[in-house]
Amino acid sequence: MSTTRERDAGVATGAAPAVPATLHQYATTYGYSAAGTALATPRRAGRRRRWWPVVGGLIVPGAVLAVWWYASTAGQVPAYLLPSPPAVVASAVDLFERGLLLPYIGISTQRVLLGFAAGAVMGLVLGAAVGLSRTASILLSPLIGALRAVPSLAWLPLLVLYLGIGEVPKVVLITIGAAFPVFTTLAGALRHVDAQLVELGRAYGLGRLGVLATVQLPAVIPSIVSGLRLALAQSWLFLVAAELIASSMGLGFLLIDSGNNGRIDRLFLAIVLLAVLGKLTDGLIGVLERRLLGRWGTA
Numbered sequence: 607m608s609t610t611r612e613r614d615a616g617v618a619t620g621a622a623p624a625v626p627a628t629l630h631q632y633a634t635t636y637g638y639s640a641a642g643t644a645l646a647t648p649r650r651a652g653r654r655r656r657w658w659p660v661v662g663g664l665i666v667p668g669a670v671l672a673v674w675w676y677a678s679t680a681g682q683v684p685a686y687l688l689p690s691p692p693a694v695v696a697s698a699v700d701l702f703e704r705g706l707l708l709p710y711i712g713i714s715t716q717r718v719l720l721g722f723a724a725g726a727v728m729g730l731v732l733g734a735a736v737g738l739s740r741t742a743s744i745l746l747s748p749l750i751g752a753l754r755a756v757p758s759l760a761w762l763p764l765l766v767l768y769l770g771i772g773e774v775p776k777v778v779l780i781t782i783g784a785a786f787p788v789f790t791t792l793a794g795a796l797r798h799v800d801a802q803l804v805e806l807g808r809a810y811g812l813g814r815l816g817v818l819a820t821v822q823l824p825a826v827i828p829s830i831v832s833g834l835r836l837a838l839a840q841s842w843l844f845l846v847a848a849e850l851i852a853s854s855m856g857l858g859f860l861l862i863d864s865g866n867n868g869r870i871d872r873l874f875l876a877i878v879l880l881a882v883l884g885k886l887t888d889g890l891i892g893v894l895e896r897r898l899l900g901r902w903g904t905a
Contacts, residue, residue, distance in 0.1 A: 674691060709855055729837065747793075750786075758783060771851055780841050804822070834891050846861060861873060
């Protein structure tokens with residue numbers, strides 16, 4: 607009776623009758639609840655000043671550059687310990703004129719992207735298996751946890767022994783470094799998806815794959831993006847170790863060779879380039895994040 611009266615009252619007042627929420631609305635709403643209000647209200651973020659993130663992000667690097675410039679040119683620190691920014695720029699110009707700078711950047715970026723892509727796929731597959739299957743978790747988690755604790759340099763002798771000194775062992779080492787962050791974040795996120803959402807999906811008649819695509823995947827999208835960010839950063843870290851394997855090109859090689867030869871200006875140049883390239887590639891993950899959240903975060 608109360609339902610009938612409420613429906614009649616709605617007709618009398620001209621209000622639209624309540625429409626039951628779809629499963630996708632449930633999944634996206636509750637799936638992103640743990641990610642914060644910024645994901646749930648993207649329009650509010652658009653109203654803020656768009657220039658502030660760019661300008662604000664340059665304040666601290668600008669201050670660091672100013673302190674570096676002052677300390678290196680005012681005689682506070684010897685030049686053989688801290689080269690000035692103009693000296694670092696001059697070393698970059700010298701390498702560019704000799705036709706070395708761009709090939710070094712290109713080959714290192716290629717190695718990182720190939721290793722990152724392969725590691726991300728591996729991490730997604732293993733993370734999904736462990737996160738969705740208790741049997742897979744029991745069988746694989748101890749071994750993967752043990753392998754994750756192995757330092758990057760410890761893999762070098764085996765990779766050289768089994769794969770030689772070409773490009774393959776370098777990419778494989780970066781793949782190993784990129785796989786673990788994606789695996790860890792995805793497996794943990796899938797284990798903590800709200801069980802009520804899973805039951806709701808089954809109540810809608812969805813099978814295992816349907817529940818995964820409609821309920822579990824939208825709920826773990828923020829965790830997947832976080833894992834990809836960590837994996838990309840790890841890929842750049844493993845690059846330096848990978849280019850210890852008989853390399854004659856690359857930023858890791860430039861870093862190590864400059865340290866061995868006392869070229870502190872080139873050493874700083876390699877560090878700066880690694881930082882800039884790492885931030886640029888992280889920005890690509892940010893673009894992917896916005897697309898994924900736009901796809902799964904709206905009903």
